[in-house]
Amino acid sequence: MTNLFATDALLASGWAREVLLQWDDAGRLTAVQAGAARPAGVEAAAGPVVPGTPNLHSHAFQRAIAGLTEYRGAAEDSFWSWRTLMYRFALKLDPAQLEAIAFGLYVEMLEAGYTSVCEFHYVHHDQDGRPYADDAELALALLRAARRAGIGLTLLPVLYQTSGFGAKPPGEGQRRFVLSTDSMLRLLECLQPACAAQGARLGLAPHSLRAVPPDALREALAGLTALDASAPIHIHIAEQTQEVDDCIAWSGQRPVAWLLDHTPVDGRWCLVHATHMEPDEYRRAAASGAVAGLCPSTEANLGDGIFDLSAWCAGGGVWGVGSDSHVCVNAAEELMLLEYSQRLATRRRNVAANAAQPQVATAMTLAAVRGGAQAAGRPVAGLAVGQQADFVVLDAAHASLAGLEPSQMLAGHVFASHRTSAVQGVYVGGNPRVVAGRHAEHAQAVAGFIDARKQLLRDGA
Ligand code: NGQ
Numbered sequence: 533m534t535n536l537f538a539t540d541a542l543l544a545s546g547w548a549r550e551v552l553l554q555w556d557d558a559g560r561l562t563a564v565q566a567g568a569a570r571p572a573g574v575e576a577a578a579g580p581v582v583p584g585t586p587n588l589h590s591h592a593f594q595r596a597i598a599g600l601t602e603y604r605g606a607a608e609d610s611f612w613s614w615r616t617l618m619y620r621f622a623l624k625l626d627p628a629q630l631e632a633i634a635f636g637l638y639v640e641m642l643e644a645g646y647t648s649v650c651e652f653h654y655v656h657h658d659q660d661g662r663p664y665a666d667d668a669e670l671a672l673a674l675l676r677a678a679r680r681a682g683i684g685l686t687l688l689p690v691l692y693q694t695s696g697f698g699a700k701p702p703g704e705g706q707r708r709f710v711l712s713t714d715s716m717l718r719l720l721e722c723l724q725p726a727c728a729a730q731g732a733r734l735g736l737a738p739h740s741l742r743a744v745p746p747d748a749l750r751e752a753l754a755g756l757t758a759l760d761a762s763a764p765i766h767i768h769i770a771e772q773t774q775e776v777d778d779c780i781a782w783s784g785q786r787p788v789a790w791l792l793d794h795t796p797v798d799g800r801w802c803l804v805h806a807t808h809m810e811p812d813e814y815r816r817a818a819a820s821g822a823v824a825g826l827c828p829s830t831e832a833n834l835g836d837g838i839f840d841l842s843a844w845c846a847g848g849g850v851w852g853v854g855s856d857s858h859v860c861v862n863a864a865e866e867l868m869l870l871e872y873s874q875r876l877a878t879r880r881r882n883v884a885a886n887a888a889q890p891q892v893a894t895a896m897t898l899a900a901v902r903g904g905a906q907a908a909g910r911p912v913a914g915l916a917v918g919q920q921a922d923f924v925v926l927d928a929a930h931a932s933l934a935g936l937e938p939s940q941m942l943a944g945h946v947f948a949s950h951r952t953s954a955v956q957g958v959y960v961g962g963n964p965r966v967v968a969g970r971h972a973e974h975a976q977a978v979a980g981f982i983d984a985r986k987q988l989l990r991d992g993a
């Protein structure tokens with residue numbers, strides 16, 4: 533199939549009627565024609581067609597501990613006590629388990645309306661912290677998982693060198709993550725052809741200012757730019773107040789301010805979380821063109837704090853969403869949680885709507901697709917000629933959607949489908965990956981995931 537007719541479709545300009553979508557063999561849209569007649573033989577979508585959401589932040593392996601850290605361990609559980617448990621688990625993982633977990637996860641993502649994923653990949657070495665015979669062993673497992681699931685991929689190998697500001701040596705629990713800057717640049721060179729072969733984009737993720745000293749950051753960015761001047765760069769930043777305090781103690785500056793003053797931050801960058809910023813940091817970071825990588829369900833789960841979406845958008849900031857630790861794998865639910873965090877903090881409603889788009893679910897979907905595509909560094913910015921044919925057909929028969937206007941259907945999907953899925957079909961590069969709500973390999977993917985988790989738990993994780 534190389535075309536589809538949508539009675540209603542969400543284009544960058546808003547909802548359109550009678551839209552004929554056509555794409556080429558490479559899966560790129562060649563025509564997006566509103567007000568078209570349906571040509572004979574062209575299939576009609578069973579519900580409104582919306583662009584697929586890029587998932588801009590994922591640590592695939594963490595899917596296997598989602599739900600397993602929800603008990604009180606210390607008197608004061610925190611992000612940091614969660615991290616200790618997560619590290620314990622990360623130390624057990626083998627390549628086959630990582631591939632099975634990632635494959636299961638990517639199938640779940642597709643079924644939940646994500647059509648591509650940015651994988652922030654930092655477990656590089658074996659359980660003892662020794663490099664695998666092939667440095668790319670675990671990265672290649674992720675590439676295979678994405679290819680088998682049929683999800684678009686941006687692979688972001690992570691640079692991780694220190695356990696805290698001021699070049700604190702890495703801890704034992706971080707032994708699988710640590711790479712020298714030279715090893716990282718070699719890894720990128722060796723991954724580039726493998727990524728290109730499956731249409732994946734390769735970028736780089738300095739883990740955080742805590743984990744990468746200034747010299748290494750500078751050298752790694754120079755090396756990446758020499759390899760690919762427009763490659764995406766993602767960094768965790770200002771997620772926890774402890775990190776902000778430590779950064780001030782080290783440099784006299786808050787993390788986002790430090791980054792903006794010491795690094796040429798631009799549209800290649802995705803600032804993951806960026807939860808704790810002062811008004812001036814909101815203004816400057818938004819103006820830099822960087823994407824704010826918001827992960828509402830994980831940020832809530834880990835007790836990070838609340839991003840100020842209004843301040844970001846007032847400065848013209850671009851944003852997208854990620855499922856990060858995968859306590860929630862559902863593009864619509866991330867948007868709902870983001871909007872609800874704003875409502876709770878400001879005691880207002882429809883915070884993410886704007887003058888051009890008063891329908892909040894529509895406005896948020898368009899924003900997350902645009903920002904997600906920018907962060908992914910791939911042509912996945914929605915239903916427009918030249919972009920990939922990555923889209924979702926909503927289930928017009930779902931109880932929350934049936935009989936409504938298309939913008940109301942999307943609102944029903946985002947705010948009122950209460951954890952039942954209103955995703956009917958999902959196309960990636962024009963290929964139907966999800967049909968009638970199911971991926972063709974759903975059963976194998978789930979079974980493989982459960983088996984890998986069972987093995988890991990048996991090993992005492
Ligand atoms: C990560 N996750 O790299 O998986 C981090 C925790 C850290 C989130 N920040 C580790 N959500 O930040 O040191």
Ligand code: ZN
Nearest residue numbers: 591652768856
């Ligand atoms: Zn993360």
